[in-house]
Amino acid sequence: MTDLPFSRPGRFWRGNLHTHSDRSDGALSPEETVRRYRDAGYDFLALTDHFRAEYGFPVTDTRPLRTPGFTTLLGAELHAPRTEAGPSWHIGAAGLPLNFAPLAPGESGPQLARRAREAGAFIGMAHPSASLLTASDAESLDAAHAVEVYNALSAREHRGDSWHLTDVLLNRGHRLAAYGADDAHFQPQDPPACAAWVQVRAESLEPEQLLAALKAGHFYSSTGPELHDVELADGMVSVRCSPVRKVLLTGGAPGAQVVQGESLTECALPVAMFRDGFCRVTVEDAAGGRAWSNPIHLSPPASGPVEA
Numbered sequence: 117m118t119d120l121p122f123s124r125p126g127r128f129w130r131g132n133l134h135t136h137s138d139r140s141d142g143a144l145s146p147e148e149t150v151r152r153y154r155d156a157g158y159d160f161l162a163l164t165d166h167f168r169a170e171y172g173f174p175v176t177d178t179r180p181l182r183t184p185g186f187t188t189l190l191g192a193e194l195h196a197p198r199t200e201a202g203p204s205w206h207i208g209a210a211g212l213p214l215n216f217a218p219l220a221p222g223e224s225g226p227q228l229a230r231r232a233r234e235a236g237a238f239i240g241m242a243h244p245s246a247s248l249l250t251a252s253d254a255e256s257l258d259a260a261h262a263v264e265v266y267n268a269l270s271a272r273e274h275r276g277d278s279w280h281l282t283d284v285l286l287n288r289g290h291r292l293a294a295y296g297a298d299d300a301h302f303q304p305q306d307p308p309a310c311a312a313w314v315q316v317r318a319e320s321l322e323p324e325q326l327l328a329a330l331k332a333g334h335f336y337s338s339t340g341p342e343l344h345d346v347e348l349a350d351g352m353v354s355v356r357c358s359p360v361r362k363v364l365l366t367g368g369a370p371g372a373q374v375v376q377g378e379s380l381t382e383c384a385l386p387v388a389m390f391r392d393g394f395c396r397v398t399v400e401d402a403a404g405g406r407a408w409s410n411p412i413h414l415s416p417p418a419s420g421p422v423e424a
Contacts, residue, residue: 120412121334122345126319128335129326131160133210133314134193134242134264134297139174140165143302150181150188152302156310159321160187162210167192173218187321190214193242194232196225201248207232207257208240208264208297211327229259238262238330240295244278246270251284261331265408266296266339268311286394286411287368293330293410294396296337312339333410340405346397348412353397354384357407360399367411368393390414 136142137149144152146163153161165174178188191210196219198204205225209232216235219228233239240262241254254263263282270276282294300309316335318325329335336343342358355363359379365387366372373385380399387395392415400406 119333120346120348120409121317121329121336122343122347124317124334126317128315128317129159129321130313130315131158131162131189131326132298132300132310132312133162133164133189133191133238133240133295133330134208134267134299135161135163135309136165136193136299136301137163137176139163139176140168140171140193141301143304146176146178147181149300149302150178150186152309154183154186158310158313159185160189160316160323160326162189162191162208164191164193164208164210167194167209167216167219169218175212175214175216177214185321187323187326189323189326191237192216194225194228195219196223196228199225199247199253200250205229205257206242206247207260208242209237210240210330211237211323226256226258229257233259233261236327238327240264241278243267243270243275243299244281245275246273249281251281251288254281254285255288255290260292262293262295262333264297265294266312266337266406267299268297268307268309268339269299269301272307283366283368289417291413291417293333293335294337294408295335296339296408312337314338315343336407336409338405338407340403341399341401341407343397343399343407343409346409346412348387348414351388352384352386353395353412354382355397355399356382357399358401360401362400364398364400365395366398367395387412387414
């Protein structure tokens with residue numbers, strides 16, 4: 117009842133979907149920003165400068181910065197009025213065309229996101245906790261493919277984790293993926309970059325293949341550990357991973373299935389408590405790093421996928 121990526125053809129490619137350069141409010145040039153990620157062992161980067169009038173509505177062209185073994189996705193962080201608590205939306209869009217049109221007069225955040233999705237972009241709700249998004253806000257963003265469930269920059273204000281809102285949306289039937297990201301600006305006061313990433317399963321590093329895999333949910337997210345395999349069979353979720361101290365199965369019901377130990381690398385957990393809803397795997401290593409699977413749906417949607 118789910119389409120886990122671990123046995124799919126290809127391999128995992130490490131990338132970041134939320135980063136800023138000096139084309140908006142980042143400290144470094146696009147060239148230096150890309151170099152930092154490439155030198156840190158990443159396979160791809162989406163440079164998502166703020167798509168605002170004061171910056172000239174940039175979709176930063178990073179195509180000349182692609183090298184053998186490293187690629188980029190063109191994108192931006194989109195903004196439009198307004199959410200319940202804030203003056204503007206923060207919407208991640210990876211895979212935008214360079215000629216994506218600026219915000220139109222009267223265009224709302226959900227309308228802007230729909231236009232970006234129609235243009236081919238992977239759409240994410242950026243840092244919902246830091247933006248104080250409500251469930252009503254999130255449900256109006258019906259073009260979203262995923263929720264940014266961990267934002268490393270927002271963690272400095274203890275608002276980096278957005279799993280609660282994601283679980284609420286999933287319980288309401290919205291079929292959404294979940295990703296972690298840096299939101300790196302490389303400003304002196306910021307936490308270190310390269311702190312949260314996605315591992316995308318695809319047959320090649322071509323941008324089109326990465327985007328297709330992202331839209332299909334064929335990835336997991338991490339701040340440290342690796343997920344080698346997650347499999348659902350016979351009422352159990354089996355997990356293989358790099359050494360961790362805790363494996364959790366949580367989801368659409370209060371409570372959790374938990375296995376703890378030293379240097380755990382595999383275990384199996386029952387899904388019965390989640391009935392026909394959804395569950396997800398979280399692993400935590402000795403340093404506190406975590407990795408998250410995408411939601412695992414235990415039954416098909418009643419009438420096709422529902423998105424937020």
